[in-house]
Amino acid sequence: MNLPITRRNWLRTGALLTAGLTVNRSSFGGAALGSDVWNPVAANALHEQTLVNEFARLGEPMPQIKARIAFNENPHGLSPKAKEAIIKAVESGNRYAMFEGQELKKLIAEREGVKPENIMLSAGSSELLTAMAVYFAGSAAKGAGGTVLTSQFTYDDFLGCAKKFGAKVEAVPLTKEYRYDLAAMKAKITPDTKLVYICNPNNPTGTVIPAEELVAFSKEVSPKLPVFIDEAYIDFLKPEDRPALPKLVAEGHNLFLTRTFSKIHGFAGLRLGYAIGPEKFLKELQNYSRGEWNPSVTTLRAGIASYQDLEWQNFCRTENDKARDFLYKGLKDKGYEYVPSFANFVLFPIRMKPKTFEKEMFSNGILTSTREYNAQPYCRVSIGTQDEMGLFMDAFKKIV
Numbered sequence: 001m002n003l004p005i006t007r008r009n010w011l012r013t014g015a016l017l018t019a020g021l022t023v024n025r026s027s028f029g030g031a032a033l034g035s036d037v038w039n040p041v042a043a044n045a046l047h048e049q050t051l052v053n054e055f056a057r058l059g060e061p062m063p064q065i066k067a068r069i070a071f072n073e074n075p076h077g078l079s080p081k082a083k084e085a086i087i088k089a090v091e092s093g094n095r096y097a098m099f100e101g102q103e104l105k106k107l108i109a110e111r112e113g114v115k116p117e118n119i120m121l122s123a124g125s126s127e128l129l130t131a132m133a134v135y136f137a138g139s140a141a142k143g144a145g146g147t148v149l150t151s152q153f154t155y156d157d158f159l160g161c162a163k164k165f166g167a168k169v170e171a172v173p174l175t176k177e178y179r180y181d182l183a184a185m186k187a188k189i190t191p192d193t194k195l196v197y198i199c200n201p202n203n204p205t206g207t208v209i210p211a212e213e214l215v216a217f218s219k220e221v222s223p224k225l226p227v228f229i230d231e232a233y234i235d236f237l238k239p240e241d242r243p244a245l246p247k248l249v250a251e252g253h254n255l256f257l258t259r260t261f262s263k264i265h266g267f268a269g270l271r272l273g274y275a276i277g278p279e280k281f282l283k284e285l286q287n288y289s290r291g292e293w294n295p296s297v298t299t300l301r302a303g304i305a306s307y308q309d310l311e312w313q314n315f316c317r318t319e320n321d322k323a324r325d326f327l328y329k330g331l332k333d334k335g336y337e338y339v340p341s342f343a344n345f346v347l348f349p350i351r352m353k354p355k356t357f358e359k360e361m362f363s364n365g366i367l368t369s370t371r372e373y374n375a376q377p378y379c380r381v382s383i384g385t386q387d388e389m390g391l392f393m394d395a396f397k398k399i400v
Contacts, residue, residue: 066365067388072203072233072345074266075384076319078302079312082265085305089298100300101292107307108274112246117279120286123294125232125260125273129158131289132228132256136195138165146194151180153373155203155230167194178205178339178347182217189224196221199230201237204371204380206341211243218245222254226281229257233343235264236317246276254278263344264316265306270299320344323389327381330393334400344383349376351400364395 069075078086105119122128137145145166150159152171159169170193172184180198189196201208209217218227234242248255256277261267272295275282285291295303306312327346331338338348350357354370354377361368368381381392 063363063365065367067384067391068367069382069384069388069392070367070369071268072263072343072382073268074264074316074344075388076266076316078266079306079309081309081312082302082306085301086298089301092297092301095297096293097295097297097300100297100304101295104300104304104307105274107304108276112276114246114250114276115279118246118249118276118282120275120277120282120289121292121295121300122273122275122289123271123299124262124267125230125258125275126157127289127291127294128258128273128275128285129230130161131285132258133158133161133165133167134288135285136226137162137167147190147192148195148197149185149188149193150197151185151202153178153205154180154197155199155232158197158228158230168192174205177207178202179207180209182209182213186217186221189221193225195225196227197230198227199232200243201233201341201343203233203343204345204347204378205339206233206343206345206347207339208237208342209243211241214243215245215248218248218253218255222248226254226256229255231257232260233263234259235313236320236343238317249276249278252278254281256281261303261306264313265303266316267299267303267306270302271295272299272303319385320383323383323386326386327383327389327393330389330396334397336400345380346383347378347380350379351377353377357399360399361392361395364398366392366395368392 101121102116105116105121108119109116120128122131137148145168147168147170148159148162150169150171152173154171156169163169170188172181172188175181180200180202185196198209198214200214214229218229221227229245231245245255245257249257256275258275259273261270261272265272275285277285324341324344324346328338331346331348336348336350338346341347350370352360354372357377357379358368358370368379370377370379372378383389384392
C-alpha cells in the first residue's frame with residue numbers, strides 16, 4: 001500500500017538517489033517508514049549535504065545558495081518584538097523557565113476560547129506528533145497497534161512514528177482537488193480504527209478542507225474515536241477563515257490539535273509548538289513527552305512576544321500571498337499548472353525526474369524540493385521573499 005509522503009522521508013531518499021538507486025518518494029511501506037529517527041532538522045541538513053556530495057562526486061564547482069526555499073521556513077524572520085524579548089531573556093538563560101509557559105498558555109487559551117489546562121507546550125510540534133504516536137500506537141494502556149486512518153499524500157511524521165510502534169496506516173486517496181476526502185474516510189472507519197489523522201492545511205499540497213465540513217466531520221466522528229488535526233500552517237489563513245475547532249475542544253469533543261511557531265512566527269530554529277486538547281488527555285500525554293520543560297526560557301519569552309504581535313503576523317501573511325501570486329503567474333506563463341495553496345509553499349507537477357530537477361535548480365543557487373505521487377514528479381517550492389521567488393523563476397525558466 002502506498003502511504004503519504006513526509007519531508008523527512010523524501011529527504012532521506014536523497015542519499016539513495018545519490019547512490020544511483022531509483023526511489024518512488026510517495027511509497028512508504030516497510031523500510032522507508034521503519035528507518036532512522038524522525039528529525040526534521042537532521043533531514044534538512046541531509047537534503048543539503050546530499051546535493052553537496054553529488055556536486056563533489058562529479059567534480060563540479062559548488063554553487064552559492066541564493067534562495068533556500070525547500071523547508072517552508074519564514075523568509076522574513078522573527079518579529080522585531082520577539083527579537084527584543086530574546087535579547088532581554090539572555091540574562092535569564094542560566095535559569096529554568098518557571099512562569100513563562102503558564103503565561104503563554106493563558107494567552108493562547110484566551111484567544112482560542114479554551115482553558116489553559118487545554119494547552120500543552122512543546123519544543124516544536126514534532127515532539128507532540130511523536131508523543132501522540134507512542135500514546136495511541138505503543139501504549140499498553142490504549143492497546144498497542146490498531147489502525148490510524150488518514151489520506152494519501154500528506155505529512156506523515158506522526159504516521160511513520162505510529163507505524164514504528166505497531167500501528168497500521170490506512171490512507172484513502174485525495175480528491176481530484178488534492179483535498180482530504182472526508183466522506184471516504186468516514187466510510188473506512190472500523191472497530192479497529194484507533195485514530196483519525198488530518199493535516200489542514202495539508203502538506204505538501206497546500207489545500208484546505210472547507211471549515212464547515214471539517215467542523216461537521218469532527219463533531220460526528222470524535223464521539224466515536226479521537227480526531228487528530230495537524231494545524232502547522234493554520235496561521236496562513238486569516239482568523240475568520242479558520243475552522244472553529246478549539247471551540248469543539250471546549251465543548252468536550254475528543255479532538256486534538258497541534259500547532260507550531262516554526263512557520264509564520266519564524267521559530268524553526270528556536271523550536272516552539274503547542275497542542276489543544278481535552279485536559280484529561282493532555283495529562284496522560286505528558287507521560288510520553290517532556291512537554292513544557294523542553295522549550296527554553298529564551299524561546300518562551302520570544303513566543304509570548306511573537307504571539308501578541310498580530311501586526312507582524314499580518315505582514316508575513318500578506319507578503320506570503322504576494323510572493324505566492326507572483327509564483328503563480330510565472331508558472332502560468334510557462335504553461336505549468338499548480339495546486340492552489342493556502343500555506344507558504346506551492347506544489348506543482350514537473351516534467352523531469354525529481355533528482356535532475358533538484359540538481360539543476362541547485363546548480364543555479366536555488367535549494368528546493370521534489371517528490372512523486374502516483375508516478376508523477378512534483379516540485380514543492382517554499383514561498384520566499386519576492387526577490388527569492390524571482391530568482392526561482394529565473395532558474396526555472398533556464399532548465400525547463
